[in-house]
Amino acid sequence: MVNTELELFEQIEFKENEQYEAIIQDLLKNKYSVIDDFFSAEEVGLLRASLMGKYEEDDFKKAAIGNKINEVVAKSIRGDFILWINEAEAGKAEKIYFRKINSLVEYLNRTCFMGILQKEFHYAVYPEGTFYKRHLDTFQNDGRRKLSMVCYLNTENWKPENGGELAIYTEENGVEKQVDVFPYPGRVVIFESQELEHEVKPVKVPRYSITGWLKTR
Ligand SMILES: O=C(O)CCC(=O)C(=O)O
Ligand SMILES: [Fe+2]
Numbered sequence: 753m754v755n756t757e758l759e760l761f762e763q764i765e766f767k768e769n770e771q772y773e774a775i776i777q778d779l780l781k782n783k784y785s786v787i788d789d790f791f792s793a794e795e796v797g798l799l800r801a802s803l804m805g806k807y808e809e810d811d812f813k814k815a816a817i818g819n820k821i822n823e824v825v826a827k828s829i830r831g832d833f834i835l836w837i838n839e840a841e842a843g844k845a846e847k848i849y850f851r852k853i854n855s856l857v858e859y860l861n862r863t864c865f866m867g868i869l870q871k872e873f874h875y876a877v878y879p880e881g882t883f884y885k886r887h888l889d890t891f892q893n894d895g896r897r898k899l900s901m902v903c904y905l906n907t908e909n910w911k912p913e914n915g916g917e918l919a920i921y922t923e924e925n926g927v928e929k930q931v932d933v934f935p936y937p938g939r940v941v942i943f944e945s946q947e948l949e950h951e952v953k954p955v956k957v958p959r960y961s962i963t964g965w966l967k968t969r
Contacts, residue, residue, distance in 0.1 A: 766862070769859055771787070772856060772859045772860075772863075774787075775787060775856070775942060776860070776863065776864060779899075779942065779943075779944065782922060783922065783943060783944040783947050783948055784920055784922070784931070784941065784942065784943035784944070784948060785941070785942045785943070786933055786939065786940075786941050787939065787940045787941075787942070788936070788938065788939050789938045789939075790852070790903065790938060790939065790940035791849075791852070791903060791937075791938045791940070792938065793908065793937065793938065795845075795848050795849075795938070796904075796905055796937045796938050798844065798845035798848065799845045799846075799848075799849060799903075799905050799962065800905040800906075800907075800937075800960055801845070802843060802844075802845040802846065803835075803875045803877070803905060803960055803962075804960075806835055806875065807833070807835075807875075807877055811835050812833040812834060812835045812875070812877060813833065813834060813835070814826075814827075814833055815830050815831075815832045815833065815834045815876070817829050817830060828885075829884070829885045829887075830882075830883070830884040830885065830952075831878065831879070831881070831882025831883060831884070832876045832877060832878045832879075832882055832884060832952075833876070833877045833878075833879070834874040834875060834876050834877075834963075835874055835875045836872070836873070836874045837849075837873045837874060837875060837962070839871075839873075849873075849903075849962065853871065853873075853901070853964070857871065857966060860966075866898065866899075866966070867968050868898065868899070868966040868967065868968065869967065869968060869969055870896070870966075870967040870968075870969065871964060871965065871966055871967065872964060872965050872967065873901075873962055873963065873964030873965075874962070874963055874964070875960075875961070875962055876960070876961045876962070876963050877958060877959070877960055878916060878952065878955045878958065878959040878961075879955075879958050880955060880956060880957060880958060881954060881955070881956075882954065882955060883951070883952050883953060883954040883955070884951055884952040885951055886919075886921070886949050886950065886951040887949065887950070887951065888945075888946070888948075888949050889945040889946075889965065890945055890946050894965075894967075895946070896967040896968045896969050897945040897946070897965040897966075897967055898944070898945055898946070898965070898966055898967060898968050899942055899943070899944060899945060899965065899966040900942070900943050900944075900945045900963070900964075900965055901940060901941070901942050901963070901964045901965070901966065902918065902940065902941050902961055902962070902963045902964075903939070903940045903961060903962045903963075903964075904935035904936060904937055904938070904939050904940075904959075904960070904961050905937060905960040905961055905962065906935055906936065906937050906959060906960055906961075907937065908937060910934070910935060910936055910937065910957075912934055913956070914955060914956050914957040914959070915953050915954050915955045915956045915957075916934075916935050916952060916953060916954070916955035916956075916957070916959040917932040917933060917934050917935070917952075917953050918932070918933040918934075918935065918941060918950055918951070918952055918953075919931070919932055919933075919950060919951050919952075919953060920932075920933060920941075920943060920948055920949075920950045921948065921949045921950060922948060932953075935959055935961060945965060
């Protein structure tokens, strides 16, 4: 956000946002929140078209899991292809995306003193047969990752039979509990990066998303 925008924002009187408040309550209670229709069908369409264009141009790279592990091992852990998104070079679709994310981040910082100063996002494609084994998002030695955010860009007709659900492992009365989140278009899931292990179950149909992290420094 440029300075003038920031100053302008500061002058606007604080207005409570019901959707954001619900997210905050979920995070406090469960360490995760699932928000349906965070992005409209039209916005998802624009973002998916942008992703597909870049994917067809071969801009995506096989996702790594740190640099010391060889490719064969990496493939047995995660099989997705990713492309990092540079906010400064955002196209029309990505601008829409960042406008919403930035609004949420402003709200979190203002109401919860979250201290989110940095963000990073990448597009992700999980081709048929791929998955991402159970992990914690801070395994890459990035303790600055505070909240993980995934936004799903699949088509309207996505079915549970397609697989690719995000399994989040939480705890209830000291007992592990698995919550399955299906990657329906427009849905966003936010969770505490340092707290909740999760995994992407094998997909039977290519699966599209944007994954990102809100970071403290
Ligand atoms: O796509 C998802 O649902 C989760 C992806 C994930 O866990 C990651 O990229 O770290
Ligand atoms: Fe993850």
